[in-house]
Amino acid sequence: xxxxxxxxxxxxxxxxxxxxxxxxxxxxTADAGATDRPGSWRELAVARSLDPARARAEERVQRFxxxxxxxxMENATGKDFTVQDVVERSGQSLRSFYQYFAxxxxxxxALFEESVRSTAEQLQQTVDEIDDPLERLHRFVVExxxxxxxxxxxxxxxxxxxxxxxxxxxxxxxxEHPKEASRAFMPVVSLFERLLDDAAAAGVIxxxxxxxxxxxxxxxxxxxNAFAATISxxxxxxxxxxxxDELWTLFFSGIGAGTSKGA
Amino acid sequence: xxxxxxxxxxxxxxxxxxxxxxxxxxxxTADAGATDRPGSWRELAVARSLDPARARAEERVQRFxxxxxxxxMENATGKDFTVQDVVERSGQSLRSFYQYFAxxxxxxxALFEESVRSTAEQLQQTVDEIDDPLERLHRFVVExxxxxxxxxxxxxxxxxxxxxxxxxxxxxxxxEHPKEASRAFMPVVSLFERLLDDAAAAGVIxxxxxxxxxxxxxxxxxxxNAFAATISxxxxxxxxxxxxDELWTLFFSGIGAGTSKGA
DNA sequence: ATCAGACGAGAACGACCTTTCCAGCCGCGA
DNA sequence: TCGCGGCTGGAAAGGTCGTTCTCGTCTGAT
Numbered sequence: 175x176x177x178x179x180x181x182x183x184x185x186x187x188x189x190x191x192x193x194x195x196x197x198x199x200x201x202x203t204a205d206a207g208a209t210d211r212p213g214s215w216r217e218l219a220v221a222r223s224l225d226p227a228r229a230r231a232e233e234r235v236q237r238f239x240x241x242x243x244x245x246x247m248e249n250a251t252g253k254d255f256t257v258q259d260v261v262e263r264s265g266q267s268l269r270s271f272y273q274y275f276a277x278x279x280x281x282x283x284a285l286f287e288e289s290v291r292s293t294a295e296q297l298q299q300t301v302d303e304i305d306d307p308l309e310r311l312h313r314f315v316v317e318x319x320x321x322x323x324x325x326x327x328x329x330x331x332x333x334x335x336x337x338x339x340x341x342x343x344x345x346x347x348x349x350e351h352p353k354e355a356s357r358a359f360m361p362v363v364s365l366f367e368r369l370l371d372d373a374a375a376a377g378v379i380x381x382x383x384x385x386x387x388x389x390x391x392x393x394x395x396x397x398x399n400a401f402a403a404t405i406s407x408x409x410x411x412x413x414x415x416x417x418x419d420e421l422w423t424l425f426f427s428g429i430g431a432g433t434s435k436g437a
Numbered sequence: 438x439x440x441x442x443x444x445x446x447x448x449x450x451x452x453x454x455x456x457x458x459x460x461x462x463x464x465x466t467a468d469a470g471a472t473d474r475p476g477s478w479r480e481l482a483v484a485r486s487l488d489p490a491r492a493r494a495e496e497r498v499q500r501f502x503x504x505x506x507x508x509x510m511e512n513a514t515g516k517d518f519t520v521q522d523v524v525e526r527s528g529q530s531l532r533s534f535y536q537y538f539a540x541x542x543x544x545x546x547a548l549f550e551e552s553v554r555s556t557a558e559q560l561q562q563t564v565d566e567i568d569d570p571l572e573r574l575h576r577f578v579v580e581x582x583x584x585x586x587x588x589x590x591x592x593x594x595x596x597x598x599x600x601x602x603x604x605x606x607x608x609x610x611x612x613e614h615p616k617e618a619s620r621a622f623m624p625v626v627s628l629f630e631r632l633l634d635d636a637a638a639a640g641v642i643x644x645x646x647x648x649x650x651x652x653x654x655x656x657x658x659x660x661x662n663a664f665a666a667t668i669s670x671x672x673x674x675x676x677x678x679x680x681x682d683e684l685w686t687l688f689f690s691g692i693g694a695g696t697s698k699g700a
Numbered sequence: 701a702t703c704a705g706a707c708g709a710g711a712a713c714g715a716c717c718t719t720t721c722c723a724g725c726c727g728c729g730a
Numbered sequence: 731t732c733g734c735g736g737c738t739g740g741a742a743a744g745g746t747c748g749t750t751c752t753c754g755t756c757t758g759a760t
Contacts, residue, residue, distance in 0.1 A: 226758090230706090257748060267708045268749085278748065311692075342612050349605050349665050356670030363669050370692070379692045388687060390669030395658045402612050406626050406653025407619030424651060428691030429574075429633075429642045489727095490737090520717065530739045531718090541717065706757080713750075720743075730732085 235274050235284075237264045242285055243335050257281075279351075282343055287358045289340040293321055294361035301365075307373040312422055314369055315396060318362070319418040322400035341401040348394075363389050392425055498537050500527045505548055506598050520544075542614075545606055550621045552603040556584055557624035564628075570636040575685055577632055578659060581625070582681040585663035604664040611657075626652050655688055 241264035245255040257278050261268050275281050300317055304310045321337045347355040366389040373379045504527035508518040520541050524531050538544050563580055567573045584600045610618040633648040
């Protein structure tokens, strides 16, 4: 009976194929005693028969997620919501929550992944309208910065946790579960990396850099300068785009006077 | 009676004058009914008579801090310690703990401030041995990066929380209490800012930058790239100094090819 | 019709942080 | 010297929150 629960749990949190695959690999057919065998048609049949259940489960999970997003958007203070809150808001039971999520952290991770994914899509869309590789990088940095701001003014058609609210959790995730965090961040990092590759191919950025690593560093700087007061205590009252451009300039030109090499 | 408690609490957490001043300003002579008046000699007398008590209190507070640092250094995993743990380790009572600290967060804040302060001193010392302003910046970045690494190999003569362990809490603090976090970070930020000023005066860095803001951004990037896996998921196994130099190069030269301007 | 299993409602548990109460103890002033 | 006020240790209690468990109901598949 463990297998079914696991399956449902996978349905719940697997918004991305890699995640589901990873989970499946982790617990591959826990008790292979009775039903499942590596046959071909049998699996398909089981999957088909599981379809309605899967649909139901997905709908339930989605209700939890929606409730969590609602709570997150109401509490502008970033105050953490309680599992109880999510349960009550979703009109379901605590029992069900733990049926679908291994714990609160899985819920948060799911929200975070969804946020990153949607942000990446939006950025991809924005960037696609631009031809110049360097300008694409520029826009990416600025837009991502603005998206991570407390009030992104993004009329989210869908119920999607704002990147701003998620950035904070992203940070926490990055320190507590680096592995999962990295995977969750993948969509944006990959996009950024691709832009860097293109720019490098066009010869508009300095060669010899590890684009993946640069992307990581830059994204971290962008996100956490956007959503929080900087270490320096600089007030965030300034116009968003001004700060964004400042960050871009620093990122692009560095601090050097351009007369000598860095090291 | 509230005033005395407050006073001791100030003694406990006020490792920096600004902090004490702020607290004093916050609760200025709570009940001015009986004893204290803005006289001159009277205050001095009270202060003198309070001296032994103050010494005792400071010693007690220090015991709590030492215990906390010990626990923090034992748990290499960064696992959070409990207030109970600190109390037991320090051989004092829970009652006393809350006599000196308004809560766990004050203890953490105190540890954090001390860590930043000592790190700043050490960096200052290191940098003082160098003449070239640019090289000073370079060393600052590299050393700070290395200091924030999980295993800094710093033979801490004193009981001082390692910057690595503190970086994580620093991040949390930065999101939850930006005000206090900024103040706690001040020593390092100011030092960095000064180095930037010097470098600018020497003409070796790009003019027109807000040094304070740049310092904040850079420090954040340095610290949280040092102690955590980067967003990109790059393994941290590489030699520390190599990664540090990479970060410095990026910070100094940016990503630009140097042919065109950033914006 | 039957039966496994999902589901809801809620109690219960355990880990923490925090507060509070009580009884000693010490120092300081009358 | 005595007594008062306040610090201190010991311990218990309160509160929050995540997580688990119990029990009874309902549904959907066979």
